Amino acid sequence: MLEERLEQLFGSPLNLRQKGTPLYLLVKKAINAPILDGRLIGGDNLPPERDLAQYLNVSRVTIRRAIDELVKDEVLTQRQGAGTFVSERVEQPLNHLRSFTEIMQDRGKSISSKWLDRSLGMPRAEERAALNLQDDDLVVRFYRLRFTDGKPMALELASIPSQYILNPFAVEGSLYALLDKQGKRPVRAFQRLRAISIDSERANLLSIPESSAVLYIERTGVCAENSPVEFTRSWFPGDSYDFVAELQNTL
Structure with missing residues (x-):
């Protein structure tokens, strides 16, 4: 055989x-x-x-x-x-605003998470800038390791203004599903992507060698009222994803 x-x-x-x-x-x-x-x-x-x-x-x-x-x-x-x-690769469109949970469920994947941090605190400088916050505003942070079919697929750190989610333990599954229930799901977003070498701590979490090339994405999501409701930083193993976008000639 x-x-x-x-x-x-x-x-x-x-x-x-x-x-x-x-x-x-x-x-x-x-x-x-x-x-x-x-x-x-x-x-x-x-x-x-x-x-x-x-x-x-x-x-x-x-x-x-x-x-x-x-x-x-x-x-x-x-x-x-x-x-x-x-290597298993997930094709993720860049021109559709969807959550990690939604993308993986569409592919029939089993999804789980390991929570690394769920906390309420003062905003850091990058969070204030991305979410248009004042120094005395608060943010809720959700930091987790995402798995599909038992394999580490992403590290995700999301910051949400506390006026939309006050309880750090309110999210169990999809963050977008919870925001959707409150009428604050992002309807558009600005994303910045770049390849970086991952540090030893995050490499260990993703079960990849230190200094491996990963795709780092920053996303700021805006709700229908044109207010920023999400600032998410994600680290994706380079051997797991293909990010695709449809381009059109506007001339």
């Missing part, structure tokens, strides 16, 4: 020796091919290194280097004690 799977993924045993090209790059290309054409999809496990080496007629050192390169490219992900898997 293993032999059949290897043949299904890679075809007949390949001659991977090509003059002038490092062998590990040829192996990398061979492993990536069934991912590119859909024979391996997000969440699928890669055959064991030993079997890949035997089938492709290369050393395990070469297989390991090729896999390491694909892990760096965020095509593959490794889970300690479980093996090597094709």
Whole structure:
């Protein structure tokens, strides 16, 4: 059965020796091919290194280097004690204002959270600027690690003016659902995205190596009355998301 799977993924045993090209790059290309054409999809496990080496007629050192390169490219992900898997990616549109819960539920994912902080306090400078607050106003902060199907998928720190949510423990699931009940759900938002290297504390929470590239997003959400009601900072593992947007020619 293993032999059949290897043949299904890679075809007949390949001659991977090509003059002038490092062998590990040829192996990398061979492993990536069934991912590119859909024979391996997000969440699928890669055959064991030993079997890949035997089938492709290369050393395990070469297989390991090729896999390491694909892990760096965020095509593959490794889970300690479980093996090597094709990275699962969530396609998230940038032109629709939706919550993490709504996006994952649409994809049939099981959602859970680990609360890191729920508190009421004085606004920091960035919160005052984003939410148009005075120095003596209060904000409620919700900081949590978000999971889908048991996998860490995002760190999310949301700040809400206390006039909209006073109790830090009022949110259990979707923050947007609670704001919607009060008629204060954001109807538009300004988002700023950039790639950053993650610090050791957040890397540990997301179960990724320190200094890994992650996508950092700041979002300020505005309700129908044109008042800012949400200032959220999120950290997304780079191997988990594709952010897409539809662009139109306005000329």
